[in-house]
Amino acid sequence: MDNTMIPREEQTDDHLAFMDEAVLMGEEALAAREIPVGCVLVHDGKIVARGRNRTNEGRNATLHAEFDALRHLLPDRSHLTTPQLTRPFTPQADDVRTASGEGGKRKVWHTPLKGVVLYVTVEPCLMCASAMRQVGIEKVFYGCANDRFGGTGGVQSIHSDPRLLYAPPYPAVGGYRREEAIMLLRRFYISENTTAPKPKKKSNRVLKTEIAEVTPSPSPSPASFASTPVGTPKLAPAVPLV
């Protein structure tokens, strides 16, 4: 794991305020019985889009919070009567960044989300971390790490991998409202997942409230969010985590 976690004393109020809004979106997801992950996209100090996990509601496994927020920034395609693959973004002149690629060759990156910052309660998964890079996100702040599916250090570092030349790297830092993000997930996993093919009885589970420090302890895995009683094998989540 290679997450960059910022200590609480170094977190500034403006970032925490935006993360509070992301936590509210996570609460909304929890109320809707979705895996509780929420996010906001911020540009010029203003929230330009909000998102939360809607994979069950939309019957769409890609509708993670980040994609839910991202679609608010896409061109309105509601006039289309049939699904069509259209170019999602039309890069403008100032959406283009250049950099030196291999052998000194100049690369041109289209970065329509240049200047946009993502605040999300859980570290973006591999899919979302890649998507954020492809649209040229400026920076990502997250709550807790995702050591099963994390794409910004939890499993792989898609945000900064220099071998990926399709888009510029972006910084990603975690630890912002980490405890709140973890408690959201625990509250979800302690309840029965009625959307699973075979809902598991979890009436013997107790909601843990103590949260280990980031260092030296490893970040919690989705399985540990579920507060599995001691002595029983850890079960994989009934639904995929972000």
Ligand SMILES: [Zn+2]
């Ligand atoms: Zn995701």
